[in-house]
Amino acid sequence: MTATLVTPPRTSPIPPEKGFLQRLQPGRVVAAVVMLALVVGGIWASIELKINIASLIDSRDNAINFIGRMFPLDFPSPGETAALLWETLSIVLLATALSVVLSFFLALLAAHNTSPGTASMMISRFLIVLARAIPDLVLAVLFFRMFGLGGLPGILAMGLHSIGMVGKLYADSLEEIHGGTYTAMQTNGATWWQRVVTGYLPLWTPQLISVGLYRFDINLRGSVLLGYVGVGGIGLAMADALGSLQYHRGMALAFVILVVCILVEVLSGALRTAIHGNPGANRNRLARLFPEQSLWVTEGNVRRVRDTPPWTVGRAGRFLAMAAVLVLLIAAVFGAKVDLGAAGAGLLKLPETLGHFFPMETDPEILTAIVDGMVVTIQIALASTLIGAIVAIPVGVLAARNVFPNRWLNTTFRVLIVVIRGIPELILAIVFVVVSGLGGVAGTLALAVGTVGMLGKLVADSLEETDVRVQDAIRANGATRLQVFFSATLHQVTPALVAHVMYIFDNHIRSATLLGVVGAGGIGFLLLNASRVLEYPTVTTIVLAILVVVLVVEALSILVRRALR
Amino acid sequence: MSSSLTPPSATKKASQPTPQPLPVPPAAAEPAPTVVRFDHVTKQFNPQVRGLDDVSVEIARGEITVLLGLSGSGKSTFLRHVNGLQQPTSGHINVLGQAMEHASKPTLRSMRRRIGFIFQDFNLVGPMSVLENVCTGRLGALKGPRLGLMFYPKQVRQEALEQLERVGLVDRAYQRADTLSGGQQQRVAIARALIQHPDILLADEPVASLDPVSSRGVIELLQQISREKSLTVICSLHQVEIALNFGDRIIGLRSGKVVMDERTAEVGRDEVLSIYSKVSDVPDYPDFSESAGAVEVDLAGLKPEDRG
Numbered sequence: 001m002t003a004t005l006v007t008p009p010r011t012s013p014i015p016p017e018k019g020f021l022q023r024l025q026p027g028r029v030v031a032a033v034v035m036l037a038l039v040v041g042g043i044w045a046s047i048e049l050k051i052n053i054a055s056l057i058d059s060r061d062n063a064i065n066f067i068g069r070m071f072p073l074d075f076p077s078p079g080e081t082a083a084l085l086w087e088t089l090s091i092v093l094l095a096t097a098l099s100v101v102l103s104f105f106l107a108l109l110a111a112h113n114t115s116p117g118t119a120s121m122m123i124s125r126f127l128i129v130l131a132r133a134i135p136d137l138v139l140a141v142l143f144f145r146m147f148g149l150g151g152l153p154g155i156l157a158m159g160l161h162s163i164g165m166v167g168k169l170y171a172d173s174l175e176e177i178h179g180g181t182y183t184a185m186q187t188n189g190a191t192w193w194q195r196v197v198t199g200y201l202p203l204w205t206p207q208l209i210s211v212g213l214y215r216f217d218i219n220l221r222g223s224v225l226l227g228y229v230g231v232g233g234i235g236l237a238m239a240d241a242l243g244s245l246q247y248h249r250g251m252a253l254a255f256v257i258l259v260v261c262i263l264v265e266v267l268s269g270a271l272r273t274a275i276h277g278n279p280g281a282n283r284n285r286l287a288r289l290f291p292e293q294s295l296w297v298t299e300g301n302v303r304r305v306r307d308t309p310p311w312t313v314g315r316a317g318r319f320l321a322m323a324a325v326l327v328l329l330i331a332a333v334f335g336a337k338v339d340l341g342a343a344g345a346g347l348l349k350l351p352e353t354l355g356h357f358f359p360m361e362t363d364p365e366i367l368t369a370i371v372d373g374m375v376v377t378i379q380i381a382l383a384s385t386l387i388g389a390i391v392a393i394p395v396g397v398l399a400a401r402n403v404f405p406n407r408w409l410n411t412t413f414r415v416l417i418v419v420i421r422g423i424p425e426l427i428l429a430i431v432f433v434v435v436s437g438l439g440g441v442a443g444t445l446a447l448a449v450g451t452v453g454m455l456g457k458l459v460a461d462s463l464e465e466t467d468v469r470v471q472d473a474i475r476a477n478g479a480t481r482l483q484v485f486f487s488a489t490l491h492q493v494t495p496a497l498v499a500h501v502m503y504i505f506d507n508h509i510r511s512a513t514l515l516g517v518v519g520a521g522g523i524g525f526l527l528l529n530a531s532r533v534l535e536y537p538t539v540t541t542i543v544l545a546i547l548v549v550v551l552v553v554e555a556l557s558i559l560v561r562r563a564l565r
Numbered sequence: 566m567s568s569s570l571t572p573p574s575a576t577k578k579a580s581q582p583t584p585q586p587l588p589v590p591p592a593a594a595e596p597a598p599t600v601v602r603f604d605h606v607t608k609q610f611n612p613q614v615r616g617l618d619d620v621s622v623e624i625a626r627g628e629i630t631v632l633l634g635l636s637g638s639g640k641s642t643f644l645r646h647v648n649g650l651q652q653p654t655s656g657h658i659n660v661l662g663q664a665m666e667h668a669s670k671p672t673l674r675s676m677r678r679r680i681g682f683i684f685q686d687f688n689l690v691g692p693m694s695v696l697e698n699v700c701t702g703r704l705g706a707l708k709g710p711r712l713g714l715m716f717y718p719k720q721v722r723q724e725a726l727e728q729l730e731r732v733g734l735v736d737r738a739y740q741r742a743d744t745l746s747g748g749q750q751q752r753v754a755i756a757r758a759l760i761q762h763p764d765i766l767l768a769d770e771p772v773a774s775l776d777p778v779s780s781r782g783v784i785e786l787l788q789q790i791s792r793e794k795s796l797t798v799i800c801s802l803h804q805v806e807i808a809l810n811f812g813d814r815i816i817g818l819r820s821g822k823v824v825m826d827e828r829t830a831e832v833g834r835d836e837v838l839s840i841y842s843k844v845s846d847v848p849d850y851p852d853f854s855e856s857a858g859a860v861e862v863d864l865a866g867l868k869p870e871d872r873g
Binding site: 180181183184185186187188189190191193194196197198199201202203205295304305307308309310 | 648650674675676677678680681682684686687688689690691692693694696701702703704705706707709710711712714715719722723726730735736738739754757761767
C-alpha cells in the first residue's frame, strides 16, 4: 500500500487534463447546492413574510411614535438597579459554572483521545447535541413547573442548555492537544484519571477558562429572554414593565442591559486575550513586588535545594484568581435566591411533573397551528440569514485590516460590529415589534441586525487569517486592491465563509423558535402561551417539533462542514 | 534509597520483586539473567503491514541494546511491545518474568512502573515546573490524580531534586519545563524515568530532535546511568556512529524482521550499514523517511496551474 504511494510513476508526472464533470468535487457541489438553497429560500421567505422597502418606510411613523413613548427614560434607583443586576449576574454565573463542570466531564468522555470506550463516546456526544437542541426557554418552563420560582430554574435551564456549546468546544479543544504527555503518563503506570489530570489538564486549562468566559457572555444576553418566563433579575423587571406598557421604565432597563452586555463582552474579550497572550511586560513590573527567593534553604546544618515552590507573581495570581472565583460563586448562591428546600421537594415530585407533559398533544387543529408556526420560524431564519449576510459580508470585509488597509475605516467597522454584538437579540426584537408590528417581520429584522455583529466578526477574522503571501504575490504583478480581493482573498476565504453562513443559519433557526415570546413571529409565541395556560402536552408537541427542525439543520450543517474539509 | 520506595511487584508471577540487582558479575562469569524475551512475536497492523515479523530476541540484565533500522522498520513497535503499550498478534513476550501478552490492565500498569520510557520529543508537560514534571514519574506508585507540586509527598519532591541533580539541572527546578532547551528537556525526561526506579529503560530515538552536542550529552548520561545501576537499556537510534559507541549490542530491523543481531565489539561499520543498504543505495543517508517520498507524490500530483 505504502509502496504505491511513495513511488509515483515517473513517466507521466503531470496527470491528464480532467473533464468538467470530473473536476466537480462532491464536497464543493454539496456546499454550492446548500448555499443556493439558502439564497432561494431566503428570497422566498422574504416575499412570504412581506418584507419590502415600502412597508419599512411606512413603519417610520411607528418608530417616531415609539421614541416619543420611550422618553424620558425612567431609570430605577441605583440601589434597585444594582440589586436586579446582581441577581441576573448571579444566575448567569452559576449557570455558566454548572455547564463548565458538567461539560468538563462530558468532554473527557466524548473526546476520542480520552474516551474510555466507544459507547461512552457516543452517549456523551449525543447528550451534548441534545443539550444544544433543546432551547433554554423550554427547559426553564419545565424547571419552573418542578421547582417553582427562584433562581434555580434559570440556573438549571441555562446551565444544561450551555453544555451543548461548552461541551462541544471543550471536546474539540481537548482533541487538539498533542497526546505525548498523556502517553508519557501511561508509561509511568498512571491510571486514567492521573493521565488526564496531570497529562492534559495543564495544557487544557486556557481553553477551559476562555470558553467559559465566552459562554458567560452569551448566557448574560440569553438571561434577558428567560425573564419572560419568570427567571428573576433585570430581564424579569423589563418583561414586567413592557408587559404593562410602561415603556419609559422598560426601555430604561433595556438600556441598562445593553450597557452591561457590552461591558461584559469587552471585559471577557480582554480576559480571553490575556489568557492566551503573553503577559510579559506587566508581569515584570509586578515581579518587583516579590523579592527573589533563594533556591537554597538551610535546615539545621544542612543546606539543600528547597522542595517547595517559591512564591512568584504567577503562583500568587493563580491562587488569588481561584480564591476570587470561589468567593464569587458562594456569593452568587445567595444572590440568585436559590431555594434548596424547594429544589429537594421538586426532585421528589419529578415523575409526577414529567407526567404532566405526556401524552403529547395530537389534536389536528393544534398540530396545524404548530406546523404554521414552524413554517414562519423557518421563514424568519431564512430571510434574516439572507438579508443579514448581504449587509454583514461587506461590513466584515471593510473591518478586516488586510483587505482595504485604512486604520480609520477598519476601526470604525470593528467598533460597529462590537456594538451590534453587544445588543441582545431580544431587545432588538422588542424594538422591531413596536416599530413594524407583531409578526415575522420584526423577528427577521432583529435577527438580520444581529447577523451584522456575528457574521461580520467571523468574516473579518477569517479574512485576517488568510495567507497574505498569495495576495502579495498578485499585488506584485501590479494588481489593484480590488483585483487582489476578487482573484485571491475571496478564493482563500470562501470555504470559511460558507461554514460561517451555515453556522449563522443554524443559530437563527434556534433563535427564531424563541423570539416569538415577545411577539416577533414564529413558534415561540405558541410555546409561551401553552406554558402560561398550563397546556403541558402541547408544550411537549412544540418541543418535539423544534427538536426535529433543529436536528435537521444541525445535520445539514455537519454535512456542509464535512464537504468543505 | 530505602526499599519502601520501590514499587511493589505486580503479581506473584513476577519473579524478581526487588529491583536491587544481584551483584552482576563481569562478562566472563556466568551470563546475566534474561529480563526481556521475545518469542516468535508478530504484530500485524493491517493485512498489508507487519510491524514485527517473527521476532525472537533475548536481552540480558544490564545490557545496552541499540535498535537500528529505517523509519517504519519496527523499532518503536518493538519498544512499545516491551512495556505493553501494544499487544502482539501472535507470539510470546516475557518481561521481568511476567508474560505481557493478554496481561490485565492493572498488571500492565504495575509492569510499566518498572519500565522507564524516554521519547523523541520529550513529552514534558510544558506549563508545569521542571520539578513537578520529574515527580509525575512516580504517579504510578501514588494514588489519585495530582496537579500541583504540593500535592506530591515531601519524600517524592526531595527525591525528584536528587534525580534533577543527577542530570545536572537542579538549578532549573522551579522553571517552566517549556522554557528549557531540547537537550535540557530530554535530561528532565530522563530524571522523570529514573524516579520510577526502573528495571528497564526504553528510549525511542531519544536524540533525534537534538543537535549533535546535546545528543552526545544525553547519550553519555544514559550510558553512565546504565553502568552505575546495571540498568537494562533498549534504545532505538538513527545514527550509526552513536550506536557503535553507545551500545553493547546492535539489533537491526527491516520491515519488522530482525536482520542483524551482533555484539558491538564484534561488528564493523560496513556491516551495520548493510541494515539499510538493500532498501536504499545511499548508505550514508539512512534517514530516507516515508515523508520525504510523500512530498514527491504531492508535487507530481499537482496540476500545472497549481504549481505556479
